[in-house]
Each structure stands twice: as structure tokens, then as C-alpha cells.
Amino acid sequence: MKSMKWLLLVATSVVAMSVPVQANEAVDRSYYELLIDRYNNGTTQNDRDVNHDDEFAYQGGDFIGVSDRVQHVADMNFTTVLVGNVFDAERYDGKGIRSYERVNEHFGTEEELRDMVEAFHKQSIEVVIDVPLIWKGQSLDEEQQRQMIEKVATFIESNDIDGVRFVETDAYDVRTLEERAAQLEQESKRFVIIADERVTERAVVNEERTELLQQTFAAFNEPTDAFVNWSLDESIPIALDTLEGERMTKKMVDLRMFPPTRWHLAATALFTLPGTPVMTYGSEIALNNDLWQHPIMNFKTEMELKERIGQLNDLRNRSKTLRTGEVEWLHTEGDYLVWMRSSDDERWIVALNNSDETRSIQLTADQIGDGKKMRGLLQDDLIRQNEDGTYYIVLTREMSDVYYVEEDQGYNVGYIVATASVVVGFTIFLVAVLRRSNRQSV
Template sequence: MKTAMLALVFVLTFGSFPIHALAMSPEEQSIYDLNVDRFNNGTRDNDKDVDLNNPSAYYGGDFVGVKERLNHIKEMKFTTVILGNVWQASNFMGEDTESYIEVNDHYGTEEELISLVEKMQEEKLIAVADFPIDRLGEGHPLRKAHETTADGQWTTIDEALVAAMAKEIVASVEKYGWDGIRLTNTQHWDAASLESLIDLMKKEADQLIVMTLEQTEANNVDIIQNDALTQTFHDTFIQFNSGVSLYDDMQTIDRRTQLQVDRIDQLRMTYEMVELRMFPPTRWKTALTALFMLPGVPTVSYGTEIAMNGETVEEGLQMMNFKTEMELKDYIGNLNTLRNDSETIRNGEFELLHNEDDFTVFARYSDDEHWIVVINNSDDTKKFSIPKERFGEEKVKLRGVLNQDLIRLTKDDQYNIIQDRERVEVYYVEEDKGYNIPYLIASIMVYVAFILFLYVVLKNSRKNRAANR
């Protein structure tokens, strides 16, 4: 309800309307990254090798289950969903992948996967799957035709292998209707070979969005990975007073870069927060605000909305609990609503206004909109003043859209921002027309009319009681 109200207020106030995900460029997307086996069990028909007490075993999630819970993702306003490795493999992590066509029978059938992808597209969600391009299983057609080392790594990545792989992946795209693919196990591919593979695939599927799980120097990837930036995000928000700052890097960032606090193949940051005796919901709200308001592609691992925990990577990939407290779900939805509805937040200019002692203020602006984002990642109350000249001659006010804060111009021509410890706010800058007198009069009239109504009702009630004595 809160998310829907925020969206309504934003649209009515700022005249902005959501854009279809497929109409957005790749760098405008927001991504929800899940593992099919650990998301939702929709049917018992494919429950084999299931052991909920063994983090290395299958848990029973399937294509039917993901399809049943797409609304959960939609409510958080994500535009893109990565389903992970859905192919026949040796385990739920997708190791030793045997095919780009044959689906993992623990997850369901080819028909069920096609139905899921179709439903995602019907719901205006971009469907993405993982395609490992190295260390494939011995039964994979490419492995049979090209030489590898004992552990499955290609001995030579030549034109023949690149062409054959492009053909196999394109066949999968055509069969299942993928909008995008994420290439994994790319570490041993040089940039030129990876660029050739992507060029060949896009020659046959020119609208295909291509991303990689690992960082690469290939320059034709649509959404790119930056390992150092992910680590800096992690180190900045793992605790308050971290002394680490990621914001200087944002002024020159490639807008195609994924912004992540943790990854689905890494240790959950919630675990580390707890180890440091931090309060995860507060830590996550601080981190997520930066994630969605900074330039780049926000990417969130499934389970973040419930602060999923785990001492190891596998233990951190728990079966999603849809019955637990989901305070962060609404918060993510609010942030995504702002980002989806604002061209400026997605593509506008970025300017760092203040960044000192774990207190950061930055602007996202364009000719049409101006936003001020405040992130206090410290354990003290902080203050920062923005001079009137920042916003030109026109008198404005800063209206907080997350916590309903309101800042007006002071007598000394400053906009004074005061932020409590571990608090964030996103301010929309709008013309300050003073108090809305007609609105105030109307509100008073409604209040007076209600009082008069109660008076008449009570008076008539007393008369009726007196007449009946």
C-alpha cells in the first residue's frame, strides 16, 4: 500500500509515468538475481534429490514456482530477472553444464520454462538466463567437439569454437525467447574472443541484452561487471563509520556498470553485518538507497528483501520465505518506483556535493528535475547547508519522498539539511509557492463540517432519548 501511494503521489506531483522495461536501454534496467532451485517450489512432480537439511543439495524450487511468484518481483518494481543457470548440470549451482537446450529436470520441463518466459514478458519483465562458456560438462556438444584440459577448460579459443558456441546460444535464445543472457565462466576468455562471440550472437539476435558475471575488458557487453566497485559498495555499507567511500568513483562511472552490495555467488552481506553486531534492516536501507539513486544498474540478489543470511555461499542461498517479515520489500519497491518513473535518476547528471566523515550528499539533475540524496552512514547526527544559488533565483523547497522531510529556505539563504545517524533521505526540488491557502481553507471547512455533523447527530440523539422517556 505504501509503495502504491508513493507511486501515485509521484505521478500526480511530477507528471511522470512508468516506462516499459523493454523501452529502456540496458543501463536503465534494475535487476533481480535469483536461483530457481531456491526461490519457490510450485510442484512436487520434479522433487528428486531434495534435502532441505543439506545446503549442497536441491531444495525443490522450479519453473512453476517462479511463475507463481512473479508478482512478488513485480511488487518490488524490478524490470529484469536473471533466472540463473537453468540447464542440465551436476548441481543447483550449474556446474558442469551439459547443454544450452536441455533444461535441468529438477526445475521442470522445456514447456514449463517456455511458459515462464512468456509469462515474464507478458508481465513486462526482461527474462535472462546464465550461459557458462567454459568448464562445461563432458556431455555438452561443444565439449565433445573441441579440446579441453582435464578440468574442462578450453585449450584453445579459436574462431571455430566461438562460431559453434554462438550458434548453440542463439538456438537457445530462439527456442526459449530469452531477452538477455549472462555469460559466466568468462575468466579465461580474452577480450577479443569474447567480443567476437557477442558480435556473432547479436548478428542473429540484435535486440539481445548481453551481460557477464565476471569482469571483462570486452567493450561490447551491454551491462558490465566491476569487481572492485562491488567490493567498495560492500566495504562502505557493511557497518556505520566504515571510513570507506565509493562516491568519488561515481563521477566517471560507465553507466553500464552493475551496482551490487553482494552477489548471488558470494557470501551474504547480512551475515557479515550480524558478525559486526550491526542491525541488518538499517544497514540495508542505507546501502539500497545508494544502490538505486547512483548512476549505474542496480542489481539485487533474491532474499535481500528478507535480509537472507548464511555462513557460507551455499547456506546463503536458502529457500525463499514468503511468509516472513518483508520490510525491505516495500523499501526496495519505493526506490525502484522513483528510479523507474524518473528519467533524471536513471540518466541524469551526477554531482557530489559533500562527502566527509561517512556523511554524503549528492545531486541527480537534468533540465527537467533536480534531486538531492542524503546518506548518513555514521553514528552521529550530521548537517550540511546548500546555498540558495544552487537552485537559481527561484525560491524552492526540498521535499523528502522517503521520510516526508521538508526543507525550506532560511533567512540566511541556505537550505539546511540535518540528518540523524544511519538515516537517508531523497529530496525532490520543487518551486516553493508558500502555503496553499485554498487547500488550507478547504481542509478547515471539511473539519468544521464534520464537527457540525457530529453536533447535529448528538443533538438529535439526545432529543430522541428524551422523547422516549
């Protein structure tokens, strides 16, 4: 029922006039990051060296298992999936690479890798693999770098992989990393990103931004004033979790917070603030890494956050303004954060109540305009201008909403008709089923 209501809201708003983006540029992407070994076990045929009692041993995840869960990623509307290192390596997480040509046999065969990539492509999702730049504990010399580029280019072309991410890059200077990335892009015609914050135009996940997001949204009543210094560079990837650090859910639990509520609030910020969102596997189930650094994904638990993530990603994919629009901070005091993203085509208001009490904020006609209404697409709210020309946003504790600003032309006939059509259609369907059932019983 919630999904139907969401479709009606989007279908009867101006947002529906836009087409979901194809991730041709970095700012258009949204990343879902996973580890093959910890995601899903699709077959026991490659379960070598599996030990479920050892955190550092293989756990059985494979290419077939990931292929079986492509729809799960697609339901959350991500444009790009980061699948980690698929090459032969000593460890499940890709450390200790042994080849730039062979796949890790624990994950399956190269044919199964191609099937996985094809499954993602059928859902219009790009696939990015990791390429570690440390070989047998040492950095690559110039000749090894040249060979690496040739081998990786051949590998990703033959398996139709969309891009690569250089990892384990600390031993290299920025110039070398940028040159090797450019060479690989030219040779393979695929894009390259670099997991190194020194390379600002290509880096994946900004640690400073992640720290601010975690500090603010792990618990309620945390101040939001630091966001006025948030970088407006949309190309810088941002994340609430990383594979290397402490999970945000663990911090929430340690602070005795209720993770699903906190995650709803944090996800709203992640997908609407300037930056390219990166979400680590398991965030959709509020995964906790209190026991293992890389826990096994659990697909049998409730997916409380999956629908909300999908909604936010859908809005971001449809609206260029939510990806690249100008930012104006409307309120950053205390624990109530409100900002506007605008362009010549549209305006959005994002409001987050990070407190444990109901809060309100008054916006003026100078900020919103006269004769407007604000449609809340997450809470199904509708705000109209008051007689004194102001607009009031009221949110209960730990709630957020994304408002689309449009002309107030009275009642939305289209929405009423669409809603009535659904109700009438469903009623007709039920009557038909009941009549058929009665005839069969006679």
C-alpha cells in the same frame, strides 16, 4: 497506509509526469538475480535428488515455483530478472553444463520454462539466462563455439527469452568474448551481457564498487570520502551482494549491526548512484549466508525491505535524471554523504547519514537555487529556503532520503485535495459498510 502515502507523494509531484521506463538500453535496466533451485518449489513432481540437509544438493526450486512469485519481483519494480543457467547441468547452480538444448529436468519442462517467461513478460520484465562457456571442464574450441551459438540462438528464440549472460569466461580472451557475443546477438536478435570485468561495456557487477558499498554501509560511522572517486559510468552494473561472495547481511551481523536499518541506507545508495543496480535474491529480507552459500528464499518472513526497494526502483524507472543525470558531490566528509543528480529537466538531492547520531548539512542557494523547495520522497519531508537563503537537511541516525527539487509556490493544493479525497472516500466507504451491517442485523 504507507503504500497509499507513497502513491500520493508521487502522484502530486512532477515525477508523476514521467512514464516508467521500458528497458531498451543497458542504463535503463535494473536486475534482480535469483537461482531457480533456491527460489521457490512450485511442484514436487520434479523433486529428484532433493536433500534438504545437503547444501550442495538440489532443494526443489523450479520454473513453476518462480512463476508463482513473479508478482513479488514486479512489486519491487525491477526491469530485468537474471534466472541463472536453465540448461541441463550437473549442479543446481548451473556448473557442469551438459547441453545447450535441453532444460534441467530438476527445474521442470521446456513448456514450464516458456510459461515462466510469459509470466514475467506480462509484468513487462525481461528474462536473462546464463550460458556457461566451459564444457566438461574445458573451454570450447572454435567449432564448439559455433555450435553453441547456433543452439543457444535457437533455444532462446523458441522460448522467447530476452537475453543471455556469458559466465565461466576466464579461459577466453576479451576479443573472443566480444566476437561471440556479437555473433549471438546478430543471430538471435537478443542482447548478450558478459560476466567478466575485462569486458567493461558488457560486464555484470563491478567488484571494486561492491566492495566499497559493503565496506561503507555494513556498519555505521564508516567514512564516505572515497565516493568522490566513484566512476560516473552509468552502464557499469553495481551490487551490494553477489551469488559468489559473502552476503552483506552476514557482515552486518558479524559487526553487530541491525540489518534492516543498514539495508535501507545501502539500498538508497544502490538505486541512486551512477551505475546499473543488481540485487541478489533475498536482499529484500536481509538474507544471511552464514550457513549455506546459496540459502533457500523464505517468503514467509517479514518483507521489511521490499517496499523501500520498490519505491527506489520506481523513482529510478520514472526519472531519466536519476539514471543518467550529471553528478555533483555536495558533501563527502566524515560519515555524511550528499550528492545531486541533475539535467535540464530536473534535479534531485540524495542524502545519507551513515552515523549513529543526528546530522545536518547546510546547502546554499548557489547549489540549490533561490525560491526552491525540496520534497523528501522516502521520509515525507519538506525543506524550504531559510531567510538567509540556505537549505538545511537534517537526518536522524542511519537514515536517508531522496529529495526532488522544485519551485516553491506555497502550499501544494493538489496534494491537500488528493489527501482529503482519500480520507473522505474512505469515510464514506466505512459509513456505507456500517449501515449495511446494521440493516442485515435487523
